[in-house]
Structure formats: C-alpha cells, structure tokens
Amino acid sequence: MEKTTFIYGIRAIIEAIESEKEISKVYLLKDGDGVLMQQLKNIARKNNITTSYVPIEKLNHLARGNHQGAVASISPIQFHSLEQILENIDGESKPLFLLLDGVTDVRNFGAIIRTAECTGVTAIVISEKGSAPVNAATVKTSVGAVFNIPICKVNHIKDAVFLMQAYGIKTAGANEKADDLIYDIDLNQPMAIVMGSEEKGINPSTLKILDHKVKLPMRGDIASLNVSVACGAMLYETLRQRL
Template identity: 35%
Template sequence: MLRVAPQRIVQLHVAVERKSDARVQGLIQKAEAASVPVVWVERSFLTKWIGHGRHQGVVATLNPDARTVTLEAVLPNSMEYPNPAARQLLTPPLYLVLDGVTDPHNLGACLRTADATGVRAVIVPKDRSVGITPVVRKVASGAAETVPVVFVTNLARALEQLKASGVWVVGLAGEGDRWLATCDLSGPLALVMGAEGEGLRPLTRAHCDFLARLPMLGVVESLNVSVAAGVALYEVVRRRLPMR
C-alpha cells in the first residue's frame, strides 16, 4: 500500500515492540517519505483493535476507496484504463472472471497472480463474491490496488458484453472437452474460474465459448481455485511472451 497507493493511508500504527525491527524501519522510512503519519502503540492495542485478524505489528488505516470500475472502462475497445498506477499490460487484453469465489484468501491470491500476469481486470459478481476485505488486501500483497476489480450485477450479461467486444471467453472445468494447452490463447481472452467446491454455475457455463481443462494426474479431482487460476494465467503468459 505504501508503494502503490500511499495517498490512501491516513495513519500507520506500529507496535512499539517492533521499533528496532529492520523490516519495520523500512516501512517507517517509506511512510515518512510519503508524508504518512506514524503512530506508535502497544501490540496489545492492535490485537484488540482488529479482533481476529493477524497484524504482525503494523496496521494502516485507509481512506475509503472511491474508485468505481465499470466493465465498459476495461473492455478492449475502451481507450480508458482505470488504474494508471498499473504497469504495462499484456496485449491483447487478458481478463480473469471469478464465479462466486467467497474465500478471501483465494480472492487475494487470485489478485496477486492477476497482477503478476498482466491481467487487465478481474470480474466478479456482486452477490457471489467476498468483496475486497482487509484479509483480501493483505493476501493480495498490494495487488488489490493495482488490478481493477469489476463488480457486476449479472455475470452472464457481463460475459456477453466481453464476447461482443471481441473477447474469447473460456471456462475452466474438469469436464472441459479440450486441454487448455491446446487452445488458441493469442487473442483477447477471458478465463472463467468457478467457486470453491461447486465450480462454474450452469448459466455461467452456457455463456462461455467453450470449456477447457487442466491435466489432473493424481487422485484429487480438482485444484484450489487460486492455484488453478495461477496455472491457467501463466499458460497464457508462456504462450504469448517471446522466449529468451
């Protein structure tokens, strides 16, 4: 947060017990460079303040995130990119669609991988998602500030908008009729991942151009959604980037 969106930080609260810690000193230096106030408190105060979460001795209080990212703003034919802080993205655009991911650790991990693989936007349904919670932000390690997250009311309609804009919509499912590695991944692409346990909903499946699958050579039937997203996104990157 200090690196990519310091303007959103109101104060940095730091446990006095970590005052001599080298890593904490590095954070303090970044905070001072960004004119972010630092408040020293007892670790017990932080523990009581945030409840069941893990704070590791440092907690930032933030201004509300006023960004409202619309699907129209991230479509291939849009000249606008909603997050100027993000680095150069892969061309043509790559999207990650998450159908009902409710575990904050999974969503945070997906955002982190989306940032690493140049995803233009992560698209999630409003009523079947955990939202951007403090746990999501922590697991995402800064990616919640760099990757636009588009919350849509109707996911099926959003997939149709993507297809109308020239995006190839590929659902990942164990019963997919082809390996992802054999698919054409060169054009504008949206990878659609299902929820933990239940996978893609029937209506979501119906709005994909086709279903693809990843190799499963062991006894388990499926991968964790964040792991599957990482494997699939890096397959796209591997195919698109020139080998050096």
C-alpha cells in the same frame, strides 16, 4: 497497507449506502427489528450488498460504540466500470480479463489478484452477490496488488460474458468435465478466463454460453485443485503463449 474501515449505527450505514460508498458487507444483529432496521435491510437488499446476521458479541468486537445492532465494512478500493475499460481498449492489443464466478474465500481472492497482476490481467470481474469482499484480508493476501489492477462488479458473471463477446473477446471457462485442456486452445488473442467456486464451479447457465470449456490435466487421486492454484496455472499458460 490500507485497512478495512468499519462504520456503525443504522442511520450512518443507510447514509453511506445512499451516498454510494463502496460497502463490502453489512453485519446485522440476529433477530434485530424495528422500522429503521427493516429500512436498512431493504436498502442493503436493493443495492445487492452482502448481509450477515451475527450475535451481539461479533458486533461489539467490530465496533467500540453504540452500534444499534448494525456494523458495515467499507471497501478499501473503488470499483471500476467494465464498460468503460472495454471502451478504452486499444484495437491492436490483446486484453486478458479474469472473471470470477462465486469465489468467496478472501484469501483465495487475494492470491488470485496477486497472480492476475503478475501475469498482466487487464481487469478482474466479480459479481455483486456471492463474491468475496475486498477487505483487509484480501489486501494483505494480494500483497497490495489489489491497488494495481482494476476490479469491476457486475450483476451477474453472465452479463460480463455477453459483454466480452460483444467486444470480440473470446471466453474460456474452467470445467473438470471439459474435453479440451487449457493447452489446446489459442490464448494469444483477446481473452477472458472464467473461474468458478471450488464447491459449485461455474454457474451452469454461464458455462453454457462460453466459447471454450477447458481443464488442467490431473494425475493424482485428488480430483481438483484449489481455485487460486488452478487460476494461476491457467493465467501462466496464457502468458506463456503470449511471450
């Protein structure tokens, strides 16, 4: 398993961002200041890189050298271009995309990647902001599946939805208030399944533009499933219809 690599030092991280390395997250010292620190904050913000402000003990744990109040984790994978994947799709095929809107837990993310790989998902799409990083925990939970399935980043999941629809791919989002069950719609066609976060679900502006809103039947007292479990149920229903 490839582990997450940490780099440290303000200038080193700035150079890594400018050279377009896949930075998963930047950890900055709480109350850190100075011209270079501000420059790093600005470039991280400009490039939509997740930033976390932490105590010095956290930075000392991540880096064994003079970190200057800044440590960054580099993603163990290279992200793919969604447009390029769509362009290369065979016109006779029935691609299956998985769009994740706000899934932030790395273990849920890893479990979802593993199920997606097992069910023949063409590619997974996440947003630049507000998504779980691809780090060592993600790789471990996915049991290496992260290396076998393309993962694409977009500015906003809504952008990916519009792109899917432009290519004739239907979109179906999980929503507990939906009228239709996942079993009620035709999944044996070019399709994108959209899953939201456990706390907020799919962004309302994204939900509004989807072709279908669907739910899973619930019999127990608990009103919702873990997102990775719900995602697995929907992907396997898709696979069942396609067999």
